[in-house]
Amino acid sequence: DTGVSQDPRHKITKRGQNVTFRCDPISEHNRLYWYRQTLGQGPEFLTYFQNEAQLEKSRLLSDRFSAERPKGSFSTLEIQRTEQGDSAMYLCASSLERGGGYTFGSGTRLTVV
Amino acid sequence: AQRVTQPEKLLSVFKGAPVELKCNYSYSGSPELFWYVQYSRQRLQLLLRHISRESIKGFTADLNKGETSFHLKKPFAQEEDSAMYYCALRLDSNYQLIWGAGTKLIIKP
Numbered sequence: 184d185t186g187v188s189q190d191p192r193h194k195i196t197k198r199g200q201n202v203t204f205r206c207d208p209i210s211e212h213n214r215l216y217w218y219r220q221t222l223g224q225g226p227e228f229l230t231y232f233q234n235e236a237q238l239e240k241s242r243l244l245s246d247r248f249s250a251e252r253p254k255g256s257f258s259t260l261e262i263q264r265t266e267q268g269d270s271a272m273y274l275c276a277s278s279l280e281r282g283g284g285y286t287f288g289s290g291t292r293l294t295v296v
Numbered sequence: 297a298q299r300v301t302q303p304e305k306l307l308s309v310f311k312g313a314p315v316e317l318k319c320n321y322s323y324s325g326s327p328e329l330f331w332y333v334q335y336s337r338q339r340l341q342l343l344l345r346h347i348s349r350e351s352i353k354g355f356t357a358d359l360n361k362g363e364t365s366f367h368l369k370k371p372f373a374q375e376e377d378s379a380m381y382y383c384a385l386r387l388d389s390n391y392q393l394i395w396g397a398g399t400k401l402i403i404k405p
Binding site: 216224225227284287289 | 300305330332339340341342345382384391392393394395396397398
């Protein structure tokens, strides 16, 4: 499968723990996005990378959230001191150009207990 | 604030009937509009975008700037069209997409 890969598919963690998710975009795509989706809602923007540069970050993203894309290839999203409200599907997408549509990964479902 | 509204959470029609999934947006600039679809147990995928003016799987959507709408239409629904449909807006000033809450389309046999 040469699409966007996300790992893990599911994560259950206790409140207060740190979690890290990984996204491998399509290799030719220089743009990478993270979104969060909760039940009954559309995706909500978290952050955006062009190559290794993080160009946009949602104001909704607290300081507990951090994302990296160190070599302009894969990206990681870390959530520190998780809270129950962080429970959601975390989606990664990549695109080749600004006007192009996204290619999404399958997502990582986080459950904080 | 910029917003995308999909007024129907659920739309159920019979096979062969016409389908219209509504999408309205609020944005005063030059929008880019998209429709994404998510079939059961599959990932989100792009269905169509207004700049392409294309028809995918029999679906079309026309951007109406006067009514700030981008409704998705298909003249004859098929059972395989059953899915979750999301309308999304990209602003001309940045890179993120703003999404509607989605409409679940059920095609009855």
